[in-house]
Amino acid sequence: MIFNSLTFLMFLVVVVCAYWILPRRTRLWMLFLGSITFYGFWRIEFIPLLLFSSTTDYIVAQRLHVCRKQSTRKLLLLLSLSVNLGLLFGFKYLGFFIDNVWQGLELLGIDSSPPVLNIILPLGISFYTFQTISYTIDVYRGFIKPERDYVLYSCYVMFFPQLVAGPILRAGEVISQLDQRPQFKACDLAEGLRRILFGLFLKVVLADNLAPVVDGGFSNPVEMLGALDIWTLAFLFGFQIYFDFSAYSHIAIGSARLMGIHFPENFNFPYLSVSPREFWRRWHISLSSWIRDYLYLPLAGSTVHDRSTGGLAEAVQEKQLPKRTTWALFLTWAIMGLWHGAAWAFVFWGLWHAGLIYVYRLSAPLRKKLPSAIRIGVGRPLTLGLVMLAWIPFRADGLSNVVGMLTHVVSPSAYVRMGLRENIYLVAAIVTLLVVIAKPAWVWIAPWLDSRPLLRLPLETSIYAVAISLVFIFLRPIQQFIYFQF
Secondary structure, eight states: OOSSSHHHHHHHHHHHHHHHHSOHHHHHHHHHHHHHHHHHTTOGGGHHHHHHHHHHHHHHHHHHHHOOOHHHHHHHHHHHHHHHHHHHIIIIIHHHHHHHHHHHHHHTTOOOOOOOOOOOOOTTHHHHHHHHHHHHHHHHHTSSOOOOOHHHHHHHHHOGGGTTTOOOOOHHHHHHHHHSOOOOOHHHHHHHHHHHHHHHIIIIIIIHHHHHHHHHHHTSOGGGOOHHHHHHHHHHHHHHHHHHHHHHHHHHHHHHHTTTOOOOOSOSOGGGOSSHHHHHHHSSHHHHHHHIIIIIHHHHTOOOOOSSOSGGGGGOOOSOOOHHHHHHHHHHHHHHHHHHOSSHHHHHHHHHHHHHHHHHHHTHHHHHTSOHHHHHHHHHHHHHHHHHHTTHHHHSSSHHHHHHHHHHHTOGGGGGOOOSOHHHHHHHHHHHHHHHHHHHHHHHHHHHHHTOHHHHHHHHHHHHHHHHHHHHHHSSSOOOOGGGGO
């Protein structure tokens, strides 16, 4: 069951209605069983894996809370990490590991055939393992107390709006909201429906219609593509993945809001960032915040946070660049790239962003001397271009194609060759313009409309009517969300 389907919309109506009617205990069981049903629509045989992972952390957290011996506490934490990361490695990285081992043996002159593995990646395993790991570590650090009610704890781990692709939530942010049902508010209902509609529009109208254009462009041999072609494809895929993934987050946030539950924002107009630091304060905020608190800051020896907001930007140290901080930066980003996919191209993507952030830190003294208008005027298009180029490893087929495409970008002679159809450049230009001016235009238009309520109501009604019509027109050909593969 995926968000962009009529099945999910009917499921959501039933669950939300039951949520506001049932008493507390029955309500929690309904959410627990409903979330399992939601996950089982994909593959029912992976439900025991989800239950095993979450139950392990439930038991370990209970033992951590009562144990006072530090060595035992460390062993319990190691058990949790071993189980969760072991499952993640077995299902997601074992094939990648074996392929690289066999390639290494071939380089040594050892000729042998690698075993053929047909491992199916469980849906959402990268997300729910990170969520349960954060729960156990937060108990270990003393940030939270373990939840004794297994059903309530399981609702936190398996809550269907964010189970498959986030946001990655902290227990301290969600369990209390699930425990005590908030008072019903019409504004929550309205906001939830608005976010769901907006998410569906981004997914089925924009992202899914960009997909065939992007697929067709990347299907061309690299030798046929010129530098402008590669820039265009990078921008198109950058917008496709943004529309697609932010759509999922909007629907997840909106679905929870229908039940009065507030999730933190996961996207905040990231392509308007003026620096790599700001980009990671705006893009996939819950993941970058998770990486900050459970990987980067511990590696750097710095104080960690206990919230899923702020992103990696809050971890930046610009005044000093000790070796430990630098190594922590690049190691963190290599792991973050590998989290997205078991391929060297994703590691390349991670190191690309690490390099951008590192150069941004080094340039801090120079940037501080520049007027703010220049910092914004230069920083925004420069950040946008470098971030868009970084999407090539996400979409290109293999690391060799990634290197080939980026080589064309820096080759002057490649700018006189164009292999794509002219309409693709027009699509990229229009979408870029709309994304760049969307927020600034609304900041100007909203106050103007607020002062003219008689005009605002019919305008908003027309916009919602068009959006709903387009969503139902394009909802028929169902396509999965891009981040399901990660």
